[in-house]
Amino acid sequence: MKAISNSAEATEEIGFKIGRKLKTGNIVRLYGDLGAGKTTMVKGIARALGIDRKDITSASFTIITEYPGNPPFFHIDLYRTSGGVDLDSTGIWDCIGAQSISVIEWADHAEGELPEDSLKVTISDLGNDVRDITIEGKNEKDWDHL
Amino acid sequence: MLILGIDTSCDDTSASVVEDGRKILSNIVSSQSDIHTKYGGIVPELASRRHIEMIIPVVDEALQQAGISFSDLSAIAVCNGPGLIGSLLTGCSFAKAVCYSRHIPLIAVNHLEGHLLSVFLESSCPEFPFLSLIVSGGHTSLHVAEDFGRYVELGKTRDDAAGEAYDKVSKLLGLGYPGGPIIDRLAEKGDPKAIDFPRAYLPDSFDFSFSGLKTAVLQFLRKENLLEGPLPPNSKLLLDIAASFQAAVTDVLVRKTEWAVKKKWIRRITLSGGVAANSSLRKKMLAMGKEKEIGVFVPSVSLCTDNAAMIAAAGHHHFLKKDFAGLDLNPTAYLSLTAGKKERGNKSIL
Numbered sequence: 001m002k003a004i005s006n007s008a009e010a011t012e013e014i015g016f017k018i019g020r021k022l023k024t025g026n027i028v029r030l031y032g033d034l035g036a037g038k039t040t041m042v043k044g045i046a047r048a049l050g051i052d053r054k055d056i057t058s059a060s061f062t063i064i065t066e067y068p069g070n071p072p073f074f075h076i077d078l079y080r081t082s083g084g085v086d087l088d089s090t091g092i093w094d095c096i097g098a099q100s101i102s103v104i105e106w107a108d109h110a111e112g113e114l115p116e117d118s119l120k121v122t123i124s125d126l127g128n129d130v131r132d133i134t135i136e137g138k139n140e141k142d143w144d145h146l
Numbered sequence: 147m148l149i150l151g152i153d154t155s156c157d158d159t160s161a162s163v164v165e166d167g168r169k170i171l172s173n174i175v176s177s178q179s180d181i182h183t184k185y186g187g188i189v190p191e192l193a194s195r196r197h198i199e200m201i202i203p204v205v206d207e208a209l210q211q212a213g214i215s216f217s218d219l220s221a222i223a224v225c226n227g228p229g230l231i232g233s234l235l236t237g238c239s240f241a242k243a244v245c246y247s248r249h250i251p252l253i254a255v256n257h258l259e260g261h262l263l264s265v266f267l268e269s270s271c272p273e274f275p276f277l278s279l280i281v282s283g284g285h286t287s288l289h290v291a292e293d294f295g296r297y298v299e300l301g302k303t304r305d306d307a308a309g310e311a312y313d314k315v316s317k318l319l320g321l322g323y324p325g326g327p328i329i330d331r332l333a334e335k336g337d338p339k340a341i342d343f344p345r346a347y348l349p350d351s352f353d354f355s356f357s358g359l360k361t362a363v364l365q366f367l368r369k370e371n372l373l374e375g376p377l378p379p380n381s382k383l384l385l386d387i388a389a390s391f392q393a394a395v396t397d398v399l400v401r402k403t404e405w406a407v408k409k410k411w412i413r414r415i416t417l418s419g420g421v422a423a424n425s426s427l428r429k430k431m432l433a434m435g436k437e438k439e440i441g442v443f444v445p446s447v448s449l450c451t452d453n454a455a456m457i458a459a460a461g462h463h464h465f466l467k468k469d470f471a472g473l474d475l476n477p478t479a480y481l482s483l484t485a486g487k488k489e490r491g492n493k494s495i496l
Contacts, residue, residue: 033364034314034318034360034361034364035357035358035360035361035364035365039305039357054304054353055480057303057304057305057306057307058305058306058307058310058357060187060306060310060313060314061187061188061283061284061307061310061313062190062230062284062479063189063190064190065479065480066231066479066480067480080185080186080187080189081185089189089191089192090189090190090191091190091191091232
């Protein structure tokens with residue numbers, strides 16, 4: 001499914017709608033360039049999971065940010081792993097999986113290693129604050145009516 | 147009273163002995179930057195493994211330099227968050243083990259409280275209340291410090307920390323890590339008005355935002371076709387980008403602190419955290435203070451970057467209130483400065 005966002009608020013709102021549909025065990029792979037609005041979208045997803053949007057900040061520094069809860073929510077950011085960091089040494093395998101909900105920014109830095117049955121969300125910057133958002137996944141039809 | 151402080155919240159292993167909360171007898175910081183530089187930032191798993199190797203030699207050195215042994219200590223103060231969980235765990239586990247075997251109290255100190263109180267290790271320090279701006283690679287926040295242990299958060303970053311913006315822009319420019327000192331050095335020779343990068347003042351709050359600035363630098367580089375290869379070192383354009391970016395960051399930090407002064411009627415400011423080592427930020431904040439007749443207190447550079455002396459100094463004030471942690475203390479990656487006692491364990495050994 002495709003959507004167009006004209007503002008950071010709209011991107012966050014689409015994130016919120018995605019977040020509402022997530023279940024324990026779900027993994028969202030997030031693609032998009034620097035400044036595309038990935039963390040903005042994570043704010044929306046997290047808000048749908050009952051986390052204060054203000055508590056979601058960039059995870060580039062820590063790579064993994066855990067938000068305890070039932071299930072726990074993991075905000076993962078692989079931005080810095082392109083420099084040759086072994087994915088195993090980030091510890092992400094202890095986080096993503098059946099017991100949690102996780103969102104992975106810069107999923108392209110782990111292409112081929114992340115579970116394919118996860119949800120794929122791509123944000124493309126079309127210029128002038130317009131973003132094209134594509135949502136693909138195993139059960140794609142589920143996402144037609146956000 | 148002698149307190150051993152331990153900080154392993156991020157990539158530096160640090161131990162320090164401080165007397166009566168003011169006098170530093172030793173402050174050992176073992177930097178890991180050589181390990182992480184090639185990755186353009188800290189790799190949490192590598193950091194925690196390195197802490198395990200370094201914690202005992204660093205603590206030994208801190209005691210030796212202070213000329214004391216474990217039996218001279220009144221307590222151990224350890225940073226239990228915020229920070230990288232694996233890193234924090236090393237320091238906390240070590241501190242708990244020593245306190246248990248030596249029968250001395252354990253004190254949990256929030257890393258941000260350490261930064262906030264670091265100024266008390268200098269000869270010139272403010273009276274309460276004061277405004278505290280903490281800026282580092284992982285944090286950007288503004289607090290009112292009403293007294294020891296009483297802090298009110300006014301605002302924090304909504305996205306990237308100031309230091310993180312430096313790292314990301316440094317990477318975009320093909321420069322190294324950490325970005326702060328590199329850009330600071332280049333900026334000295336550039337024109338801060340050359341490029342008008344946006345400043346997110348967010349006028350209706352004391353929050354900060356540096357994500358848009360990073361995007362603006364990216365868009366500028368894209369527009370000028372500068373993303374393909376690194377700009378020649380010391381080229382005028384590179385220096386101007388560095389200076390203009392730095393001006394945008396420091397303008398917002400200084401101006402918003404100035405707003406807080408007006409709004410809160412508090413005429414004393416402290417500036418601390420790793421980014422407080424930035425020469426331009428120090429200069430601008432001091433100049434603003436001089437112009438507006440506001441007391442600006444900035445610790446020396448070695449006390450701005452992560453260190454354990456600030457943890458020991460903060461620990462001293464917990465000790466005076468008998469605010470001890472239990473041996474069931476667990477570190478917390480996300481810990482606000484206003485968090486309650488429940489995060490600090492409860493089964494006191496005393």
